[in-house]
Amino acid sequence: MSRYWNDRVRGLVPYVPGEQPKDERDWIKLNTNENPYPPSPSALAAIRDALGDSLRLYPDPDGTPLREALAEYYDLSPEEVFVGNGSDEILAFAFMTFFDSARPVVFPDITYSFYPVYAAHFGIPFRTVELEEDFALSADKLIRAAEGGGGILFPNPNAPTGVGLPLTEVRKILDRADDQLVLIDEAYVDFGGETAAGLIRSYPNLLVVQTLSKSRSFAGLRVGFALGNADLIRGLERVKHSFNSYTLDRLALAGAVAAIRDEAHFAAARDKIIAARERTIAALRELGFIIPPSQANFFMAGHPQLNAREVQQALRDRGILVRHFAKPRIDGYLRITVGTDEQMDRLIACLRELLLHENRTGGRS
């Protein structure tokens, strides 16, 4: 603590990112929802082409070529697209643009753990809506909780549960909460969720946020984007140009444009991940694991006979990193990223072995 910090910083409880191991061990890294497959070779080639003397010049502060590529992809205009340094930066900008201290925002009780951090940081009050017993998000409950509120925010599919909300329910929220911004965080939507991108022109209160970190294998490049009514996008631009005008560097812009255009590469990796997810979930359920249905590149798994925290450590001892959240309702589960087929085989084998051991030793915990 320093005497030079302001009061808000003294009270902050910052976000804790998942571990990025720095040692040389060849970890099976299923803890931060990265894509196990490499980025598009044509995107890497585009970065290589942009890598040269022109790096002495500032990038385009508006990210125009990337906005054009995304507009084309989603059948929108570039004025309906905002780009930023990862979707986290865009979420932060959205908090600064659309929410205020007068009215609470609403999000699920179990959700991306950065939301309450943003709220505290920007001085925005919030209410949470309890997920159903099966971890589904109830649109009706959300709408009721948002009455008189200042905004709605949820991931679809949700994290860390992986559970998706059907578009019919999304529409219901947009219709009924038309007095406030509805921010849908679609970081994982490409793995089987239903995107609301097609609803942008119908709902002036809808902002959809996505990222290239997951389905485009570019977590290390830091590119996210938002889709929404041009008025909403202009608000984000005002905030960005009051914060940092050049958030995306020349290499990230070049790589992102090419990644968006390489549909075949994207689709192949996505399909492999979805297949591996379904196969893994089926195998683990056979072992007695309880796993909510996932539309993401991760799933949440708990076992009545196993202590999740201990399983996390046991997997770590075997070279597999997964994530555990010491939070009510989900502390009996692990969040496991879907990796390659080989990685999933190894995961299943390790969990089977742990269960066998548990059954043999009679379940001391």
Add this chain to the structure above:
Amino acid sequence: MSRYWNDRVRGLVPYVPGEQPKDERDWIKLNTNENPYPPSPSALAAIRDALGDSLRLYPDPDGTPLREALAEYYDLSPEEVFVGNGSDEILAFAFMTFFDSARPVVFPDITYSFYPVYAAHFGIPFRTVELEEDFALSADKLIRAAEGGGGILFPNPNAPTGVGLPLTEVRKILDRADDQLVLIDEAYVDFGGETAAGLIRSYPNLLVVQTLSKSRSFAGLRVGFALGNADLIRGLERVKHSFNSYTLDRLALAGAVAAIRDEAHFAAARDKIIAARERTIAALRELGFIIPPSQANFFMAGHPQLNAREVQQALRDRGILVRHFAKPRIDGYLRITVGTDEQMDRLIACLRELLLHENRTGGRS
């Protein structure tokens, strides 16, 4: 304007970045203080090495290797170094970490035009201190204005004037304002200014912010850093991890580490720029231009017989971009970035020609 923006966003007057021309014309670009020489070849090679499948993985959220390289360079520890997505992002984080709405921050009346934008955006009141007639910053005036205030902020050398403040005066400010943070924005210090980096261990209230955009020719890569007491750095980290944990991508981190280590490349470009600046200022003064002494990679030039706005346009017609600020006291000047020797020759020739024409036509304005 949108009904979904909050009140603060409605009132924002965002920063306006200098023009980045998108056409194919071969501009002489002296308008955004970029380095006319390319980045370090070894830095480009380091980026090439980092460019591959590992981009699917998140970067190190703490930027450890870059903090280590900067700590080594400045003879500090990595805990005394913060890294961010350009110095603008770090300035924004500093506003969020160290200043508050209760006490005004103080900065010069003529300075980097982003400061009042940050202040408005983050709800921080401010006072300005008038520069002297010769555009020098008076440490005594600054200290008096900061009494009872919540922070001091100035670029050294100042922008857009290029005028530097000697370290003896900087020390006076740090000694007398020890109850508040003193943020010195050294974006241009490598071109002949006196850095306060060596004072970090003596003053717990000193934060020095620098960038790789100018002296390291990496405006297109977006890397800035701050040096300060470990307590100050921890405050910036808390804010960053409440905003966006991964602000620097893997390629920027790799390139920045190698750029900091390539001292010879850095020094050669810097020396050429300083020599070109001195020669150009001397030539323009002979033509009657009034130019405050510059320690930066730009200078501010005005001429009693010429209208600065018209000269900017006339230069533009000749393929040369410079910047004009329509602000009291400096609207008679242009801010001109120091380019290559050839670019400076062309600039001098164009200005000489404009003056000749002005003298012949008898000075209509």
